Amino acid sequence: MSSITGAILVGAEERQGSGNGFEAVDPSSGKALSPRFAEADAHDVADACALAAAAFPAFRDLPPEDRAAFLERIADAIAATGEELIDRAMSETGLPRARLEGERGRTVGQLRLFAIVVREGGWMDVTIDPAMPDRQPLPRPDLRRVNMGVGPVAVFGASNFPLAFSVAGGDTASALAAGCPVVVKGHPAHPGTGEIVARIIRQAVADSGLPAGVFSYLPGTTNALGGALVADPRIKSVGFTGSRGGGLALVKIANARPEPIPVFAEMSSINPVILFPAAAQARGAALGTAFVASLTQGAGQFCTNPGLVIALANSDLAAFEGAAVEALAKAPNQHMLTPGIHNAFQTGVTALEGHAAVETLAKGPVGDGINQASGAIFTADADAFAADAALSHEVFGSSSIIVRAPDIDAVASLVSGLEGQLTATLLFDEEDEPLVAPLIPLLAEKAGRILANGWPTGVEVSHAMVHGGPFPATSDTRTTSVGTLAIQRFLRPVCYQNLPDRLLPTALRNDNPCKVARRVDGTMQLA
Numbered sequence: 001m002s003s004i005t006g007a008i009l010v011g012a013e014e015r016q017g018s019g020n021g022f023e024a025v026d027p028s029s030g031k032a033l034s035p036r037f038a039e040a041d042a043h044d045v046a047d048a049c050a051l052a053a054a055a056f057p058a059f060r061d062l063p064p065e066d067r068a069a070f071l072e073r074i075a076d077a078i079a080a081t082g083e084e085l086i087d088r089a090m091s092e093t094g095l096p097r098a099r100l101e102g103e104r105g106r107t108v109g110q111l112r113l114f115a116i117v118v119r120e121g122g123w124m125d126v127t128i129d130p131a132m133p134d135r136q137p138l139p140r141p142d143l144r145r146v147n148m149g150v151g152p153v154a155v156f157g158a159s160n161f162p163l164a165f166s167v168a169g170g171d172t173a174s175a176l177a178a179g180c181p182v183v184v185k186g187h188p189a190h191p192g193t194g195e196i197v198a199r200i201i202r203q204a205v206a207d208s209g210l211p212a213g214v215f216s217y218l219p220g221t222t223n224a225l226g227g228a229l230v231a232d233p234r235i236k237s238v239g240f241t242g243s244r245g246g247g248l249a250l251v252k253i254a255n256a257r258p259e260p261i262p263v264f265a266e267m268s269s270i271n272p273v274i275l276f277p278a279a280a281q282a283r284g285a286a287l288g289t290a291f292v293a294s295l296t297q298g299a300g301q302f303c304t305n306p307g308l309v310i311a312l313a314n315s316d317l318a319a320f321e322g323a324a325v326e327a328l329a330k331a332p333n334q335h336m337l338t339p340g341i342h343n344a345f346q347t348g349v350t351a352l353e354g355h356a357a358v359e360t361l362a363k364g365p366v367g368d369g370i371n372q373a374s375g376a377i378f379t380a381d382a383d384a385f386a387a388d389a390a391l392s393h394e395v396f397g398s399s400s401i402i403v404r405a406p407d408i409d410a411v412a413s414l415v416s417g418l419e420g421q422l423t424a425t426l427l428f429d430e431e432d433e434p435l436v437a438p439l440i441p442l443l444a445e446k447a448g449r450i451l452a453n454g455w456p457t458g459v460e461v462s463h464a465m466v467h468g469g470p471f472p473a474t475s476d477t478r479t480t481s482v483g484t485l486a487i488q489r490f491l492r493p494v495c496y497q498n499l500p501d502r503l504l505p506t507a508l509r510n511d512n513p514c515k516v517a518r519r520v521d522g523t524m525q526l527a
């Protein structure tokens with residue numbers, strides 16, 4: 001029996017909503033998928049947020065071991081989902097089985113990684129400056145600092161990663177790891193996939209003996225729903241992956257609240273790739289082929305998609321471009337995630353095709369199905385690209401512009417003119433290094449991750465990863481939405497001055513009952 005009922009999950013309660021609801025659509029056929037999903041409204045938002053606020057103190061103060069075990073319980077249950085999850089995600093997104101199975105593995109892996117992080121305790125950053133009663137001219141008080149969860153977090157699932165960036169994705173995993181209850185606004189493009197995962201989290205909440213408000217799932221299509229969630233005074237932070245317009249709308253709502261809150265929105269990036277001359281000469285064709293593989297992966301529906309190549313306009317570029325044209329002609333035509341995303345892609349590509357200063361270098365094969373997008377590669381010269389800001393806007397999908405720069409100064413000037421990016425990629429050989437080195441500090445100002453001789457798609461979930469970057473890549477450049485640093489988004493530091501040991505939070509007590517590494521009087525002490 002299917003575990004998908006179309007319900008709104010407000011803590012332990014299931015609701016059917018009052019309106020007509022909505023259906024998921026299979027992007028490969030355009031057909032609606034049953035069942036109908038309830039449309040959550042402001043009433044559901046208020047109830048979910050009230051429950052989350054009530055659950056917060058107990059969840060925040062849960063011993064790290066118990067919170068880690070809760071994350072592992074969710075991970076184990078997602079890992080054990082059989083075909084139903086993958087089949088439903090395939091129907092709702094058009095993504096292939098292997099990709100979704102990989103994404104399930106990544107989702108499980110990141111939950112387990114956060115469990116390790118929670119147990120290890122470094123996230124608390126326990127810092128103790130012991131009292132110095134005899135210090136002259138003034139004594140120093142006893143000061144003890146620890147990080148703790150900020151409160152309930154609103155999470156907006158992404159359309160393009162129905163598992164790893166959705167209901168139990170990185171935002172949810174890092175918020176739960178930080179001790180924050182989560183209210184998910186599910187993405188309307190994959191509500192069934194969302195519900196299966198939401199039910200798993202809800203069951204883990206119950207099996208772990210946690211208050212039901214630790215997790216709620218609100219399916220819905222309206223902006224009013226997302227707006228009400230961000231505006232609710234009990235929500236203390238927001239995680240979002242999606243469009244620039246959507247992310248900015250939520251930032252505006254969050255800033256207009258009587259109590260403004262942070263929004264961690266990952267929005268738009270064209271991920272510049274810089275091709276240096278020696279690399280172009282030595283292996284231009286191989287790089288051109290690899291470029292198209294990265295560009296067309298998942299129909300280009302990655303925020304890390306390489307939407308811009310900057311190269312020196314010399315004869316060696318021909319091999320790169322020629323191989324890219326050949327590879328694009330063979331690239332499989334893929335369904336895009338939703339009719340809306342497909343339309344946005346077509347609009348973006350049509351605008352570039354019609355742009356007076358842009359030449360269409362190659363188009364991929366045209367499919368005969370609906371919502372299918374053929375990839376597109378354009379070229380422009382450096383002055384034309386720099387003269388029109390629209391050319392550096394994200395076209396979400398397999399679309400990229402190769403910009404031909406006359407010399408390395410023009411490359412630097414193009415980089416300086418770019419908006420903030422998630423990634424910047426350098427393709428170079430050893431002989432190129434004198435040209436590469438001066439660009440690295442410039443790129444570090446622009447991007448959250450700088451890669452040498454690789455491709456930006458496919459983000460490792462690890463401790464050192466930064467999947468963030470200056471605006472508009474994200475709305476808050478100080479952190480990441482992938483990797484363990486993501487937990488910091490949902491923490492705040494609290495300092496306790498001169499409290500008796502018995503009244504301190506457990507992690508700050510003298511005998512270190514949480515067994516965490518601590519900085520005491522400026523020196524790190526291992527547990």
Ligand SMILES: NC(=O)C1=CN([C@@H]2O[C@H](COP(=O)(O)OP(=O)(O)OC[C@H]3O[C@@H](n4cnc5c(N)ncnc54)[C@H](O)[C@@H]3O)[C@@H](O)[C@H]2O)C=CC1
Binds near residue numbers: 241344
């Ligand atoms: N850079 C990236 O990582 C991604 C970019 N996109 C871009 O977003 C476009 C649309 O795709 P979606 O994934 O549907 O993104 P979206 O930004 O339209 O929607 C994401 C979520 O935010 C909600 N939302 C959007 N605008 C809102 C508003 N004004 N108020 C309240 N809630 C709002 C939606 O209901 C949905 O749950 C794509 O064509 C593409 O341009 C999409 C996915 C990832």
Ligand SMILES: O=C(O)CCC(=O)C(=O)O
Binds near residue numbers: 456459467
């Ligand atoms: O490339 C990846 O693995 C992550 C991409 C991503 O964050 C996105 O497309 O939203």
